[in-house]
């Protein structure tokens with residue numbers, strides 16, 4: 306992982322864009338949605354960039370860039386189409402401890418710009434580490450059509466209720482069950498029923514135990530999509546062998562991992578409302594299926 310995704314608080318962020326052509330405008334369209342304080346230095350600008358200046362969203366200086374501009378900001382985007390100038394200013398910014406992005410020179414970038422799905426509080430950032438921005442854009446458009454716009458309202462609603470849930474449900478475990486129930490009932494949109502699902506979720510805090518089984522002959526890549534949410538809810542993972550990397554990526558990072566348990570121990574966890582995954586050879590999985598008929602054996606085509 307050469308590039309690590311993180312989300313920067315823009316409330317006090319100072320950003321400088323040098324150059325305001327097509328590429329800089331694309332970055333500006335994203336940056337202008339944030340709370341960052343943005344200044345632009347360019348010899349000439351498009352009507353779109355001028356519009357931001359007219360609305361006082363950016364401060365604009367129509368002149369050639371000077372070395373003194375490379376100071377007192379947190380981030381700099383260099384997009385002048387003058388490779389020599391970009392390179393020199395990028396080095397200067399780096400010397401002065403300022404994070405810099407040169408739109409067409411990943412080798413000079415301290416950070417790169419992802420493709421972004423914007424649903425207010427919910428932000429999805431996609432990067433291919435510069436390998437294929439077009440693929441990042443395509444994936445974004447798939448997610449754009451899949452994720453309802455009302456998610457923005459949903460997460461405003463959820464954020465406004467977060468404190469109330471903490472007050473009404475003092476135990477962390479209860480809050481976790483509450484939110485799991487709420488999102489399962491409400492889904493990924495905000496409408497007239499959201500408030501009702503929210504209230505109902507306070508009445509549905511019983512955890513139902515579950516056992517998932519995967520045998521070591523199953524190709525993890527072939528698991529049905531419907532299995533993915535189950536993987537994210539596991540409390541325990543039991544295996545005597547090392548989990549395949551692809552499976553390890555799917556399960557919750559904070560699920561406990563341990564060697565296989567006895568049938569009695571597994572029964573106790575089930576009765577205590579825990580969700581366990583057992584990864585083992587086909588013989589062991591067959592035994593577990595006989596012992597726990599309610600267990601879900603995940604494989605291609607199951608569910």
Ligand SMILES: C[C@@]1(CC(=O)O)c2cc3[nH]c(cc4nc(cc5[nH]c(cc(n2)[C@H]1CCC(=O)O)[C@@](C)(CC(=O)O)[C@@H]5CCC(=O)O)C(CC(=O)O)=C4CCC(=O)O)c(CCC(=O)O)c3CC(=O)O
Nearest residue numbers: 408409411417418419420432433434435437438441442445
């Ligand atoms: C490294 C990075 C640095 C950075 O810009 O921060 C970078 C670098 C370069 N882009 C190039 C080209 C194109 N970039 C796009 C589009 C986007 N590029 C974006 C980000 C990034 N581009 C960063 C890595 C992101 C990642 O990790 O994947 C997006 C996601 C965000 C944004 O720009 O806002 C946005 C899609 C937004 C969206 O729609 O969602 C298109 C398509 C189009 O214009 O529609 C083309 C033309 C097709 C092509 O060439 O691939 C070139 C070659 C220039 C040349 O050959 O002259 C370089 C330089 C190089 O590769 O060396």
Ligand SMILES: NC(=O)C1=CN([C@@H]2O[C@H](COP(=O)(O)OP(=O)(O)OC[C@H]3O[C@@H](n4cnc5c(N)ncnc54)[C@H](O)[C@@H]3O)[C@@H](O)[C@H]2O)C=CC1
Nearest residue numbers: 324325326327328329347348349369370384385386408409
């Ligand atoms: N157009 C595209 O899709 C892509 C372009 N690129 C690269 O990104 C760079 C920028 O591309 P465009 O936005 O299309 O270029 P552009 O030529 O449209 O814009 C350049 C901007 O830089 C300003 N500028 C030039 N010299 C300056 C100076 N000395 N001081 C202040 N401002 C100055 C100009 O006034 C203009 O606003 C180019 O190097 C290009 O190769 C990279 C990826 C994709």
